Amino acid sequence: MMTVTSRTLAARMQRLMHGLRGTCKPLGLAALLLVLALPAHAERIKDLAQVGGVRGNALVGYGLVVGLDGSGDRTSQAPFTVQSLKNMLGELGVNVPPNVNPQLKNVAAVAIHAELPPFAKPGQTIDITVSSIGNAISLRGGSLLMAPLKGADGQVYAIAQGNLVVGGFGAQGKDGSRVSVNVPSVGRIPGGATVERTLPDVFGASGEITLNLHQNDFTTVARMVAALNNAFGEGAARAVDGVTVAVQAPSDQGARIGLLARIENIELSPGTAPARVVVNSRTGTVVIGSQVRVSPAAIAHGSLTVTINEATQVSQPNALGGGQTVTAPQSTITASNEGSRMFRFDGGTTLDEIVRAVNEVGAAPGDLIAILEALKQAGALSAELEVI
Structure with missing residues (x-):
């Protein structure tokens, strides 16, 4: 999908107005409105919710x-x-x-x-x-x-x-x-x-049709109610809670099906997903939502390497002393902290900047999990950290 910035849009408008010189004003206004009518992200109600009672x-x-x-x-x-x-x-x-x-x-x-x-x-x-x-x-x-x-x-x-x-x-x-x-x-x-047997009919049990969102979101519920009232008249739909929207429906079964056919194809812009970071501690998978932001913070993360070398020392006695040969294990442990670097996050840092900074220091998924947990504890991560 091509993104149109304000600067690009202004340039297009200037070229359009330059090309419309000498033409009639109604045509120029219509073309200008066509340029300003940029497509918006919208989804069908069918993809956002399911009808209450219609289930397997x-x-x-x-x-x-x-x-x-x-x-x-x-x-x-x-x-x-x-x-x-x-x-x-x-x-x-x-x-x-x-x-x-x-x-x-x-x-x-x-x-x-x-x-x-x-x-x-x-x-x-x-x-x-x-x-x-x-x-x-x-x-x-x-x-x-x-x-x-x-x-x-x-x-x-x-x-x-x-x-x-x-x-x-x-x-x-x-x-x-x-x-x-x-x-x-x-x-x-x-x-x-x-x-061999049909299920009890709950589709026409009441005078309302309930639509249950797949995910709890008050913004999406409010926009869905507004879209339904705009399509069928004020008061046709009401919000029950953060998941459910109730729509007035006729008692006739065939009319209900026709109403649902219209409802499920109505489009609206759902609310943005909450800022959330999901971490799978078993596989090392980290998923960062697009709404995640980081407050100003400085991070130093290095890899601690521990090396253990095992060797065996042999003590050979003098041949005239009559002693016995003795072996003794010897362990040499060395620890090094190489590649330690510090990087800084400015206020409002986005997902792309977080990933780029972590990749620059060569952090593995396990290191990224540790960094995110430390940011959360420091209060610099404006997101929910969910470990699965």
């Missing part, structure tokens, strides 16, 4: 994968697989004696999970993920037998069944050696579950 719901289930090529559960270590197989065969009219424990290697007990999308109707299909919960080596080539998927309320919302698609590969030798590529104990079944 997690489903979970338990089942058996059969048809494996000897890579299933070792039933001696996974007794629940045998129990599940006996229960399933009993429901199908096959009676297995209680004292018989079939040692099968082509069956695996699995957990199934999926997400039921909003407004899902009976007969529609959803994708499912199947994961081994026993000691199966691989689920490649297996088929999931019919298994119910339940929601948090204990009700069955979908039935899963189908052939697995496994991206990983695993092989094991008789001596216990094993080679595995990716994760062969997890697979997916596209469209592997059929929806």
Whole structure:
């Protein structure tokens, strides 16, 4: 995106006015307004918020994968697989004696999970993920037998069944050696579950539609209310809190959908993100927001290098003395503080200047974390320091 400064804009205006000499005044005014109408950063409400109540719901289930090529559960270590197989065969009219424990290697007990999308109707299909919960080596080539998927309320919302698609590969030798590529104990079944029950309708439960921001920001809420009132009339929208905006909606379901179609495409300029520095102490990743500023401060940061040399001294006695040879360890420790430099931050220092100054002194990500923590403790860092 090209940035237009005030000096560049003034030069353009002078060239434009020079070229408009001798033309009619209305044309010159229209062209001037066209130059002044610079594009502003705007985002759709669809990208900033979600409609209250329109959400997915997690489903979970338990089942058996059969048809494996000897890579299933070792039933001696996974007794629940045998129990599940006996229960399933009993429901199908096959009676297995209680004292018989079939040692099968082509069956695996699995957990199934999926997400039921909003407004899902009976007969529609959803994708499912199947994961081994026993000691199966691989689920490649297996088929999931019919298994119910339940929601948090204990009700069955979908039935899963189908052939697995496994991206990983695993092989094991008789001596216990094993080679595995990716994760062969997890697979997916596209469209592997059929929806059997609809979710309760919360979309038309009240006379208002609520819009919940993805991130708490009072400025964005105020601008969203202003944009909605400008589009639908004063009083059409109101701010509930720093996340939620309520919009008056008709009782007719079709009219609500049409209203939402208009709402989600309204554009507005969201509030700027808060000044924040996020540090991952495990990986050394540092993310500095564009709003971060530093007050006047001087920093000296050097690398302390400690070297330890281990050596062994041998004491050889005189041959006539009858003594014994003795060895004694000797350690030499040296410490040096090389490359120590001091750099200064002026008031209002920006992100680019911070990164440039740290790079000039050759500081590693770990050094940058230490510098930022010291600036925060000194009160010179005008930002939230978040360690994850």
